[in-house]
């Protein structure tokens with residue numbers, strides 16, 4: 001089976017993939033409910049119509065996952081994983097077309113919540129399964145998985161599938177994220193991880209009119225936060241093999257994100273060699289006339305894969321000590337590793353890069369995602385190597401007026417159907 005044939009089939013499927021993406025968008029699978037039963041039924045009907053073997057796996061009846069299974073003659077198995085759940089649409093005023101319209105425009109855009117993140121990629125994977133099925137017996141076994149709950153950590157989705165032993169394979173392509181389209185093709189080598197930190201401040205309550213009799217927990221908390229933020233100057237120790245991908249990641253984000261100020265530019269340059277830190281939740285106080293005896297803050301601290309989270313944790317604890325404010329302590333959630341990453345030199349990475357080059361005519365770069373995908377739990381529970389290639393567009397995920405281009409979805413089919421043919425282990 002040649003890549004040329006995949007290319008021809010993918011280009012013929014332009015209207016089909018646009019229609020499937022639009023139809024998937026029309027099923028509201030937004031959290032907090034995040035139900036995927038309608039989407040899964042729709043996908044199942046498509047697979048049945050095309051004679052594709054499939055199974056539904058549900059840990060929660062309204063949140064099923066579905067897999068398409070294609071037979072191969074070798075013992076190898078290639079997985080593809082994508083998610084069907086989406087984030088809420090936000091205010092209707094933000095949308096030119098209603099959020100679940102799935103509107104297809106004349107210039108080849110599909111609008112709606114999830115078009116980019118990532119029902120578009122799921123539509124491309126459905127078509128890929130159909131094309132590969134029509135090719136007959138393949139060399140590799142291939143499974144396309146459509147999951148729930150990615151946006152909330154994979155509870156009944158990838159995490160459950162991985163933990164319960166349902167996901168088995170040699171390599172896994174993650175369809176999430178922004179693969180740079182035709183212009184800037186890129187493969188995701190890994191995802192950052194976290195060292196989430198909670199600061200707890202304890203003081204002594206008093207009447208608001210006599211603050212000198214109390215010990216204000218909020219005031220102490222506010223004093224310590226800037227000390228913890230100094231972690232952004234802690235230089236991370238990173239594996240040598242990631243220096244190349246880090247340089248290309250910085251270049252990718254510089255070119256694709258909306259970077260306007262010098263300060264933002266500097267932040268992108270430091271994005272992988274240093275932790276990022278954002279104090280995103282503060283709680284404390286009960287009444288204006290009561291001096292609070294308790295307050296807490298939660299900081300989102302992100303680390304590059306391959307760095308040493310335990311050392312960062314130690315440094316954060318030191319910083320809190322250095323602040324010298326009694327009654328404030330830090331609880332740092334840090335594991336042995338942060339996120340995950342694959343080697344840029346593995347046969348898997350090379351073969352996926354070759355497929356992407358055939359599909360776009362350009363040599364792809366490797367990058368590291370700043371956020372997490374289903375790959376993190378798949379890697380954690382199964383050890384299956386995961387690389388990402390997504391059809392999403394820059395700056396689209398979780399935004400109002402989210403859209404995707406039909407062109408990107410056709411590209412997605414070429415990669416998702418092309419790679420299982422190219423993979424040699």
Ligand SMILES: [Zn+2]
Pocket residue numbers: 083117118150176177
């Ligand atoms: Zn996503």
